[in-house]
Every structure is written in structure tokens, then in C-alpha cells.
Amino acid sequence: MKKYSFIGKKYLPVLVFTCSYSLLVGLTFARDVEEPSDIRAFTVNMHGAVNAMSERCDVFEYGGAVSFSFSSPYPLDFNVHHHGELTTSFPVKLSDQTTYQGVFIAEPNEEYCFMWQNKTFKDAKWTVETHLTINPVQVASQ
Numbered sequence: 773m774k775k776y777s778f779i780g781k782k783y784l785p786v787l788v789f790t791c792s793y794s795l796l797v798g799l800t801f802a803r804d805v806e807e808p809s810d811i812r813a814f815t816v817n818m819h820g821a822v823n824a825m826s827e828r829c830d831v832f833e834y835g836g837a838v839s840f841s842f843s844s845p846y847p848l849d850f851n852v853h854h855h856g857e858l859t860t861s862f863p864v865k866l867s868d869q870t871t872y873q874g875v876f877i878a879e880p881n882e883e884y885c886f887m888w889q890n891k892t893f894k895d896a897k898w899t900v901e902t903h904l905t906i907n908p909v910q911v912a913s914q
Contacts, residue, residue, distance in 0.1 A: 810834075810906040816886075818844070820894030827887040828902070835880035836908040841873040842888075844900045849889040852876055867891075878906070 816826045832838060842850070850872065852864040863876035863884075868891075878884055888900055 812904040814902050816888060816900040816902060818888060818890060818900055819897045820890060822893050824890045825887060827885050829883050829885040831881060831883045832878040832906050833881060834908045835878045836906050837875055838878050839875045839905045840903065842900050842902040843871045845898050846894055849891055851887050852884055853887065854882060854884050
């Protein structure tokens, strides 16, 4: 009985190379089309005087969904605000928080400010650890 093979022995190395190369190119292409994300972390210095504030402003070049979190050993009032041409908007506004995780949508090339305010006297200085991840939002074409 004669054995038939669709792939001759001399073509096997070519087939293996072609499959490996195709897989590598495919994985590289898949990585290139992923959405870029921007990850930032920073520390904000606080002190215990009543109404003491700290503010950090950032421009999000591409805009998108800004996921953020912060933690403080003491409760603080917190907001994210944006100064428009005529008004100031507050996508996030909270009172008495020691930790928080949230998301807001930032417009491209606009400045957003994160502000912490101490409302009660504390005989202390401390830091607030903050983390941001900015993921561009896909806009559906019409």
C-alpha cells in the first residue's frame, strides 16, 4: 500500500517558516492596533490647616475615559474641575473621602484639575497618592 503525503519532506521547513512568520506578523499587528493608554501617578502634599488645598492640573492630549484613584490617611473634599470659556464644570465633586476610585470623560487637549481640600484642623502633614489611567474613547463614525 502506497502512502500519500500532501507535503513532501523538502517543503516541510518552508511550511514551518511560513506559519511561524505569519503568526509573528499577526501578533505584531494585533499589538499595534491596541488602544494606547496613558498611565500617570503622582503624590500631592497636604497639611492640617483648615481649608488647606492642593491642586494638580493636567492636559489630556487625546481625551478619553480618565480612570483615577486616590488615598489619604485623613478625609478630604475632592473635585475634578475644568475651566471652560464661560463656566467651570465639575465632572467629579466629593466630600469627606479618604479613598476613592472614579472615571470621567475628558475632552481632547483640555486641562482638568484635581483638587483636594482639608476641611478640619489636623496637626499633621501628609501625602495623597494618586493614580490615573487615560484610555482614548472610540468615536463612532456616522
